[in-house]
Amino acid sequence: MSEFLLTVEGVTKRFPGVVALDKVSLGVRRSEVHALLGENGAGKSTLLKILSGAQYQDSGTIEFEGKPLGHELPHQRQQLGIVTVYQEFTLMPNLSVAENIFIGREPVRGNFLSWSTMLREAKKVAEKLDLRVKPLTSVYALSVAEQQMVEIARALTMKAKLIILDEPTAALSDREVGKLHQIVRDLKAQGISIIYVTHRLAEVKQICDCFTVLRDGQYAGEGQVADTSIDQIVRLMVGRNVEYMHGEHHKGEEVVARLEGITRLKRLPGSQAVPLRGMSLEIRKGEILGLAGLVGAGRTELMRALFGADLFESGKVYFEGREVTIRSPNEAIELGIVLVPEDRKQQGLFLAHSVRMNLTLPSLAKLLVCRFFIDRRKESALIENFRKALRIRMANQEIVVGTLSGGNQQKVILARCMALKPKILIVDEPTRGIDIGAKAEVHQLLRELASNGTAELPELILLCDRIIAVKEGRITGEMPAMEATEEKLLKLMVLAPHEQHAHIDAQ
């Protein structure tokens, strides 16, 4: 019997325009907790999807218990013993705990559900996990941590041999994290292997045995946690010691907007938004301000709060010297604050409609003839201007925006926002999912515009004048981009404040 439970070798996965995984390898031994690490966009999620059977690799092999895996469907992979607990929960909120645990594999007697078996088994597994809820409680009434336990309980009842935990602690409090760690140790003691994806490096030290690091879709290194310092891991995650060409950096003086103590602790209905814990910052005229933070750090949430897309509980917003209350995106846009949203397809575009409609929608009031009608000539001229200025590649103005490439779609949204002549342009992950050439063009546009946004690290250092680091709904540091390095920023992004001090002391 081989030492390894799971071996991934040379796995490559391409998406249109991007290589998400490039000859990645990973080996997980029996009853080991294996950390899978990497920055956002390093390819972790793609690898998890391939392991769980949601997607298949283009080339490379995966062996599980010595047998090569083929094109099994997700539920077949689960029967083999590979169970994934995703970051976004897959529970049905209106069903009970017991029903959720056994969904799709309900115990039956004849043709009918065997409630007694289901309840007994659910109770048993809940006790194992120290989950103190009644099996008949509806899942929506549970806390996030309890929901996570239900997901893990489901994995246990599937007789999992390998459990993949995708950022299980992202939404948990410290006490809950401790409990989860105990469960992970118990599972390990029962001979179950775990792939543990996390951004909290302290956690890796606490519960993981081995780690594998991915970077830009490639294998970057692996090792025993015991023999490696956090510093070494960070260096593996960041990788290259590339010197970036800094553009001409602005030093904005005049403050356009100031946020003071923006706080929202309640959960937003129907979303996994991160709580904001008293965030304050200044936005100066003519500068590009970068917000550095991992997924779930609260960057997007803070920007959406400023834009009026989500409301917050306390905190003040000053705009051009006056205190303002922004209750909706409409009010933000009237002030001159415009957002390029994070999710281009869900939040930005009208995919079934023309470039024309997408680009001019908020500016139509300025393109009228006879008071009521859209002046098509003016409108066409405006689109043509932006097409030239932004080098948008499109056959004509009536083409359906969903047929354009990702980069060109993003440019259409940028053009739409620029047409409003904003005073503050908020850009959330402007280059996600677009190819390198288009990335460079989007960068240049933002430089020309001098705006602010959030993005990948090298992108931030290259692009911004000033960078603010964000972690768990708090602002953890600020520095001029001239002084920033990826390592410095990443430490601010992944370590808790007290860990940072300890860390500096150690150096």
Next chain:
Amino acid sequence: MAQTTAPIDKVVEVEKKQPFEWVAFLQKFGVFLFLILLIIFFGSQNPRFLSIRNLFNILTDVSIYGVMAVGMTLVILTGGVDLSVGAILALCAMCGAAAINGTGDTRSATPDPHKFGGLSWLIALLMCVGLGSVVGLIQGKVSTKFRIAPFIVTLGGMTVWRGATLLIGEGSPISGFDTNYCWWGSGSFLGVPVPVLLFLVVTVVGYVVLRYTPYGRHVYAVGGNAEAARLTGLRVDRIVTSVYGIMGFLAGLAGFVQSARLSSAEATAGLGFELTVIASVVIGGTSLMGGVGGIAGTVVGTLLIGVLLNGLVIMNVNPYFQQIIIGVIIVLAVGFDTYAKSRRGRK
């Protein structure tokens, strides 16, 4: 010289020559072709079908549905639906008639033609469209403010307004309007029946609003992607509420015309109209998911139903069988539309 024409669509000049795509063509014009085929078929079966008189008959018959279908197109474009239009039609007609009924006793009373100096029709008309708009706006507001699906709000509205109509009319019709009033239902202008003219006006206005005004774009945007619309700065709730207001206005207008045509306002008027109206819009290619479709398709859909009903009657088809045919056609039309879209999506 004053130029007040709407700007002309210049889509044609940028279109490139491409190999002819049958599926795409049929998706766009399929229902229209089917309408033409039906007309030819019925014409060949019975020459009476193609007489000017019968064609005007068809148009007059569909004009009441058609006026409402224009409003329903807006509603469905935002991703909603309005089930209460038949009930609003009856309520408005009844209230309009009650307003000009001088006797105070609604029961089988005949309004006095001289009471308002021959302008009683105007009072009834204003009452109809005003009340319809208010009722529609209330439904829109309830739906957006309390986040209740329009389907539910208007399902409730359907019985509420019908009940209100019965209460106001005390269960019996108000009939016997003066000739000025009845002109709106059965008169004609330059040889064209008045209801047909009204249908034409409403259609043209609806078409122009949807294609050439910011409001029209907003309606498409809200139905296409409500969250993106909100983040683009559109006041989504206000736009959604307004389409129900417009729908109510047009249902009120339809109620006025219907009562003028029958010279009677009845509590059971417009019963089941909502389904015919929704069917016209959907057959015309407007997606129930919102964001896709338009007035042109709705007009074709409305005519298709009118031609079918009229043709089947002229051919003496069993009325029970007529219903079956219409049901099958609705499913086929929408089914083909979905098929064509999935074909294109796969390429």
